[in-house]
Amino acid sequence: VIHELELTVNGTAVRHPVESRLLLVDFLRSEMSLTGTHVGCDTSNCGSCTVLVDGEPVKSCTVLAVQVEGTQVTTIEGLGRPGSLHPVQEGFRQEHGLQCGFCTPGMVMTAVALLSENPDPTDDDVRRALEGNMCRCTGYEMIVRSVRWAAEHPEARGE
Amino acid sequence: MSLVGARVVRKEDPNLLTGRGRFVDDLTLPGMLFAKPVLSTEPHAELAEIDLSAALALPGVHGAYTAQDFSGYPYIPGPEDLQRPVLADGKVQFVGEPVAFVLADDRYIAADAAELVQVRYRRLPAVASVEQALAEGAPVILDGQESNQIHTVPMLDDLERELQASALRASLRLVNNRCAPVPIEPVACLADWTPDGLTVWATFQAPHHLRNTLSRWLDVPQNRCRVIAPDVGGGFGSKIVWYPELFVVPLLSKWHGRPVKSAMTRSEAMLAMSHGRDQIHDLDVGFERDGRINALRMVVTQNLGAWPDVTGVGLPVLTTWMAAGCYAIPKVSVGYRTVVTNTTPVAAYRGAGRPEAAYAIERVVDLVADVSGVDPSEVRFRNFIPPHAFPYRQKTNNAVVYDSGDFPHALETLLELMDYESLKQEREERRADPTRPLMGIGFSTWLEIAGFGPNGSLEAFGHLASWESAHIRIQPDGTAIVWVGSSPHGQGHETVFAQIASDELGMPFDDIVVRHGDTETVLQGMGTFGSRAVPTAGEAVKNVATRIREKAKLIASHLLEASPLDIIAEAGGFHVIGSPGATVSWADVAWASFQPLSLPENLRIGSLEERICQESPNFSYPSGAYGCVVGVDRDTGRVTVERYIVVDDCGKVINPLLAEGQVHGGVAQGIAQALFEEMSYGDDAHPQRATLEEYLVPTAPDIPPFVAGRIETPTPNNSLGAKGIGESGAVGAPPAVVNAVVDALSHLGVRHLDMPLGPERVWRAMQAAQEGT
Numbered sequence: 001v002i003h004e005l006e007l008t009v010n011g012t013a014v015r016h017p018v019e020s021r022l023l024l025v026d027f028l029r030s031e032m033s034l035t036g037t038h039v040g041c042d043t044s045n046c047g048s049c050t051v052l053v054d055g056e057p058v059k060s061c062t063v064l065a066v067q068v069e070g071t072q073v074t075t076i077e078g079l080g081r082p083g084s085l086h087p088v089q090e091g092f093r094q095e096h097g098l099q100c101g102f103c104t105p106g107m108v109m110t111a112v113a114l115l116s117e118n119p120d121p122t123d124d125d126v127r128r129a130l131e132g133n134m135c136r137c138t139g140y141e142m143i144v145r146s147v148r149w150a151a152e153h154p155e156a157r158g159e
Numbered sequence: 160m161s162l163v164g165a166r167v168v169r170k171e172d173p174n175l176l177t178g179r180g181r182f183v184d185d186l187t188l189p190g191m192l193f194a195k196p197v198l199s200t201e202p203h204a205e206l207a208e209i210d211l212s213a214a215l216a217l218p219g220v221h222g223a224y225t226a227q228d229f230s231g232y233p234y235i236p237g238p239e240d241l242q243r244p245v246l247a248d249g250k251v252q253f254v255g256e257p258v259a260f261v262l263a264d265d266r267y268i269a270a271d272a273a274e275l276v277q278v279r280y281r282r283l284p285a286v287a288s289v290e291q292a293l294a295e296g297a298p299v300i301l302d303g304q305e306s307n308q309i310h311t312v313p314m315l316d317d318l319e320r321e322l323q324a325s326a327l328r329a330s331l332r333l334v335n336n337r338c339a340p341v342p343i344e345p346v347a348c349l350a351d352w353t354p355d356g357l358t359v360w361a362t363f364q365a366p367h368h369l370r371n372t373l374s375r376w377l378d379v380p381q382n383r384c385r386v387i388a389p390d391v392g393g394g395f396g397s398k399i400v401w402y403p404e405l406f407v408v409p410l411l412s413k414w415h416g417r418p419v420k421s422a423m424t425r426s427e428a429m430l431a432m433s434h435g436r437d438q439i440h441d442l443d444v445g446f447e448r449d450g451r452i453n454a455l456r457m458v459v460t461q462n463l464g465a466w467p468d469v470t471g472v473g474l475p476v477l478t479t480w481m482a483a484g485c486y487a488i489p490k491v492s493v494g495y496r497t498v499v500t501n502t503t504p505v506a507a508y509r510g511a512g513r514p515e516a517a518y519a520i521e522r523v524v525d526l527v528a529d530v531s532g533v534d535p536s537e538v539r540f541r542n543f544i545p546p547h548a549f550p551y552r553q554k555t556n557n558a559v560v561y562d563s564g565d566f567p568h569a570l571e572t573l574l575e576l577m578d579y580e581s582l583k584q585e586r587e588e589r590r591a592d593p594t595r596p597l598m599g600i601g602f603s604t605w606l607e608i609a610g611f612g613p614n615g616s617l618e619a620f621g622h623l624a625s626w627e628s629a630h631i632r633i634q635p636d637g638t639a640i641v642w643v644g645s646s647p648h649g650q651g652h653e654t655v656f657a658q659i660a661s662d663e664l665g666m667p668f669d670d671i672v673v674r675h676g677d678t679e680t681v682l683q684g685m686g687t688f689g690s691r692a693v694p695t696a697g698e699a700v701k702n703v704a705t706r707i708r709e710k711a712k713l714i715a716s717h718l719l720e721a722s723p724l725d726i727i728a729e730a731g732g733f734h735v736i737g738s739p740g741a742t743v744s745w746a747d748v749a750w751a752s753f754q755p756l757s758l759p760e761n762l763r764i765g766s767l768e769e770r771i772c773q774e775s776p777n778f779s780y781p782s783g784a785y786g787c788v789v790g791v792d793r794d795t796g797r798v799t800v801e802r803y804i805v806v807d808d809c810g811k812v813i814n815p816l817l818a819e820g821q822v823h824g825g826v827a828q829g830i831a832q833a834l835f836e837e838m839s840y841g842d843d844a845h846p847q848r849a850t851l852e853e854y855l856v857p858t859a860p861d862i863p864p865f866v867a868g869r870i871e872t873p874t875p876n877n878s879l880g881a882k883g884i885g886e887s888g889a890v891g892a893p894p895a896v897v898n899a900v901v902d903a904l905s906h907l908g909v910r911h912l913d914m915p916l917g918p919e920r921v922w923r924a925m926q927a928a929q930e931g932t
Contacts, residue, residue, distance in 0.1 A: 021267065030187075030265075035178065035184075035185035036178015036179070038184075038343075040344065040345070040425060041424075041850070045850075045856075046851060075178065079177075085173070085176065085177070093172040093173070100344070100391065100392045101174075101175030102182060102343045103343045104175055123864065131858045132858070134858055139820075139826055140823075140827065140858070140862050142823060144864070159173065
């Protein structure tokens, strides 16, 4: 069955036909060409696919596209651009919060959601907020520092 | 002003942080089809029938293929006489072995089609472990072999005399648990075979190695066979393995005249991508009452999985080479055997053979401390190779000559950072207070072999050679492109090599770009593995940049009408010593380098371009001292890493920010091996942890913050003095954790526990110890 899906993606109103079974992550990657959101598992464990749906972090591999009808979806592409990076993006750059960069979009989106709820989290708060996101490169310490950097520089607009 | 040694943020990051990274599965070509494997659900079975008809009848399906479709092609490259067919041919040997591929319009239809492939298996007895594989009457897995034991390298001397002559002796049998590397990006491959030639985008750590291999396998000349490793989402050794899709997908593209992509799901990857470790060590040590070790004997049993992998068969070689760690043990004897089982093939995983060695010797040293009653730190000091003894030829193998190090200094630095004396006091207080978790302190003074490698070392694994390449071209506007043969997957090559080039060229960092991972533009390269990028490619960049700078000085001297000997290159330009006004910029020199009328007579047009194939005289030997403090819950056995302190020695550090990141990531993987991760199989050889639901990759709350220290003993192998750091953390971390847990339980009489130290295992050990007393 084909549905006419209406939603807002990164601030732009979208109307697009989708199959019932199409996952949100595949809608974003294949139909919207927003390949910044990655797929690292098929069991909702890794969090690489995390996007914001009405501001809440959501694992887009675990949601059907039709479930986000009428919502505002924000992906990494909607966050900040080179020349005007979001403070969390700039924090990851300053504190080396990424290596291969595959898990990074999901990490960043989860961190953005954390800071919008709690602008001054402790290290432990950060670790707990990120517990649904796996990173195999960094050992997490520098991700924690990156999020703390963003908390300390809320007005930063990175290169 | 030097950028080498400076904390420089990465050139890579703006793309990766804005969703503009380009990973293989992000790429789409017009008309692209999607290929998906059908994986064996049986560990050992004859393929009685594969019925493709239902899959082929599904709308949107373009084809379905089994081994017979590839009968005109060779087996996948592997150890001689032990090669694996591209698809299971007549029988399957592990759960996860591909038996068929389906090809469809997209991945959803391909998944439907794969479900519709009906495979009828005729079960054969299977072996899940080396014990089962070596038991009398065990089914022999590989055709043409007489048993499941593939290689046997016996000890040359059993050292019984030395062991018996020692005042004390002890034995230990260790299991080094099987781990899944789990790069967050699984294997993916996109092939486009056009009449003009073949292009393959692949998640691979060594694109030229793949190009050379594919070209031969597919009979396509190398000038029409291009491999690109774009952004690669981690590797850890699991992306230098010859997976069937790397061969199947190009052929499907050829046969259908359309681009074809495949991308493993995680659940496929957990079974079909290589695993690591999986060794059993039998260790014997003879020592004196003061903790001085006289003799060490090690026999390694390597589980190879169902098909011997080229790097897999090399693992016990490296383990036995590194058996004696950083200690001057008068007599060392090593041997090994390799065994096939009905499990996923075992290959390199971050450290590849060296973490296993470090774990063994560091557990042995703690055993010596325990039996002799000498403090574990003191046993280490008494046995260290002294700092004046380098180069030090280790007793394990003539190829092993340690380049440099200062093990006592590293351990002293660690003891100071962790405040060992007050920790010991806290341990006793907590032991005496039943309301508090037990506490344990563990050390690991580890050493590894890196910088692969001297001539001949990689050739043994099927590589073209062992050197690494760098190539620099100065553009007419005075900016530089650096191509390196070592292709990264997160290490930060674009930043680190630009730092080195910037210093050598005297050119601003921002004017330099580093390119890699494309066999059509990069001369030739070996890849990124074995902690080799900085010691090999870094040295290549440095030397090739020096050559260019010297030629640029000739042009500058010509333009300035000064002697080349009076020219210095710095801060983006060239100056005449002693006359501050006499300056030309890199842009002036670069522009002139393309103009015949502006050149000195002895330089050719466009000569600010150089390439080098950099050889290495020896391996490098990074080392370090790690300290771990754990808490053990008395009621549940749950282990918490309370503190983790690392002192590394990777020689010269190019970028401390990136070096720290490498160490953290490796230590996290090492802690994960020690506490959480194990790819386990039931007695029926079925995997028990086939998804990330069951296989416990740690997340942020599971890993402690790290305290990092550093000492620096430069290697004499290269002019940078850099040893490599990619694997250090994973090598050094596990024994510190296990030593700490055993220390926490030592008053109960616990002498050893095998990894991973999950709550159940620890709790059972505590219960058994308490019942025994």
